[in-house]
Amino acid sequence: RAGADAGDLLARAVDELDSTIQEVRTAIFALQQPPAEAPATFRGRVLRETGGAAAVLGFPPSVRFTGAVDALV
Structure with a gap:
């Protein structure tokens, strides 16, 4: 039983380290990008x-606009 608990604890620690490494990589990548001009519109x-x-989430999020978003904001 103690071995299983230690294994679970180790697996959780590895998962947390993997997440932290991904966050660090994302931050480094973002810092290496040239500054982009800010979009002029809300939609942009x-x-x-x-x-x-997408880099942080691990999948590309989707967005759907309905109507004249830029005219209403």
């Missing part, structure tokens, strides 16, 4: 942020 800002979140 949302798309930029969701696109950047």
Whole structure:
């Protein structure tokens, strides 16, 4: 039983280290990118942020706009 508990603890520690390494890599990658001009529209800002979140999330998020978002914000 103690061996199983130690194994579970070790597996959790490895998972946490993997997550931390991914966050560090994402931060380093972001720091290496040249500064981009800020989008002028709300739609552009949302798309930029969701696109950047893909590296952290591990999958590309999707966004759907309905109507004239830029005219309403």
